[in-house]
Amino acid sequence: MKIRKEFIVGIFSAAGIVALILGFFYLKGESFFGDKTEYYVVYNNADGLASGNAVKLNGVQVGKVKSVALNPNDESSTLIKFSISNPDVKLPMGTVAEMKGDILGTVTLNIIYPVDSLRDGSFHKNGDTLQAQIAEDIQKTIEKKFDPLMAKINELIGTADNAIGTIETIFGDNTGNLNATFEKLNQSMTNFQHIAQNVDSLSHVLNNSKYLITSTVSNINSITGNLKESNEQITSMIDNINTISENMSKVDLQPTIDKANNALNEVALILDEIKNGDGTLTKLMQDSVLYDNVNEMLDEATLLINNIMMHPNRYLQFSVFGGKDKGANLINADEKRLKEFAKDSLRKWYP
Numbered sequence: 001m002k003i004r005k006e007f008i009v010g011i012f013s014a015a016g017i018v019a020l021i022l023g024f025f026y027l028k029g030e031s032f033f034g035d036k037t038e039y040y041v042v043y044n045n046a047d048g049l050a051s052g053n054a055v056k057l058n059g060v061q062v063g064k065v066k067s068v069a070l071n072p073n074d075e076s077s078t079l080i081k082f083s084i085s086n087p088d089v090k091l092p093m094g095t096v097a098e099m100k101g102d103i104l105g106t107v108t109l110n111i112i113y114p115v116d117s118l119r120d121g122s123f124h125k126n127g128d129t130l131q132a133q134i135a136e137d138i139q140k141t142i143e144k145k146f147d148p149l150m151a152k153i154n155e156l157i158g159t160a161d162n163a164i165g166t167i168e169t170i171f172g173d174n175t176g177n178l179n180a181t182f183e184k185l186n187q188s189m190t191n192f193q194h195i196a197q198n199v200d201s202l203s204h205v206l207n208n209s210k211y212l213i214t215s216t217v218s219n220i221n222s223i224t225g226n227l228k229e230s231n232e233q234i235t236s237m238i239d240n241i242n243t244i245s246e247n248m249s250k251v252d253l254q255p256t257i258d259k260a261n262n263a264l265n266e267v268a269l270i271l272d273e274i275k276n277g278d279g280t281l282t283k284l285m286q287d288s289v290l291y292d293n294v295n296e297m298l299d300e301a302t303l304l305i306n307n308i309m310m311h312p313n314r315y316l317q318f319s320v321f322g323g324k325d326k327g328a329n330l331i332n333a334d335e336k337r338l339k340e341f342a343k344d345s346l347r348k349w350y351p
Helices: 005-028 138-171 176-208 210-229 231-250 254-276 280-286 288-310 332-349
Strands: 037-043 054-057 060-071 074-084 096-101 107-112 129-134
Touching: 037 096, 054 074, 210 231
Parallel strands: 037 129, 054 107, 096 129
Antiparallel strands: 037 074, 054 060, 060 074, 096 107
8 A cells, every 4th residue: 555645744744743832832841731730939030030941859850930920919029930840749838949040140940848848748739839049149159259369369460560570670770789689698698607607616615615514514403402302401491481470470569569659659758858858968968068067077076086096095094903094184285176176066066
């Protein structure tokens, strides 16, 4: 049986029409056989999201965006309708629809289950509105990560520019700086040579003083040993000092201080009486004539005592063998002088 050409052409035409219809629905992001469930989500800004964009769950595509339009209830927001083509995927209550863009600028809807979604057993129904969430753009994330690095790169470039400018200044036409640099280097080398010589001298001194250093260390060790051996005595001395300090702290010094203050007050009163009184001691302190007379009387009394000691027989009468020895008689001149001396002394003492 021969198949006519018209039949073959008809079959291919019908297949082409079916393929065209399927392609049309595919490009629109819709299934020709109808979606199982549809959901809604509202965003303030749905920039980059378009019909046909993928809806993913854990990185696996489970549906597509069906429409992106202004929210009829609030034109300041955008209403997104998407479908889940996989009949096994159910959205628990509390599921979030997150709008996320990749590095190429393609925006997808990611389905995020709540943590406790499998415990209550309740699920969203067809036509429910999910919670909206916008993930941070990958490009913005990369920019945030690279901003500090770019700042450091710019700083490094600025430092390199400064270094290049310095090198150009040194090795440019003006060689004065280079000559000055070489002079400073030569001066530094000279200073290093002097330092090396001083170090050598110090090394010789240390070598010569090696015996003294060893002896000093030995003496220090000996002192340390003596201190260690005398540790008990030192501890005992410290304990005695602590005991004395405790005893001193327990002594009531207030009565002693009060007695000292009273004694000082009495001394002050005595000195005040001596200074302002009218007794003999006050006159001796204030009357220079009386003071001189007393000194003169004491000098003459001293002369009289010395005369009595040298010539006792002139003033004393005594008997050796029971007889009377009146001693030597005074001459008239001596007797007269003695009387005058006694009268003058009495006048000076009692004017």
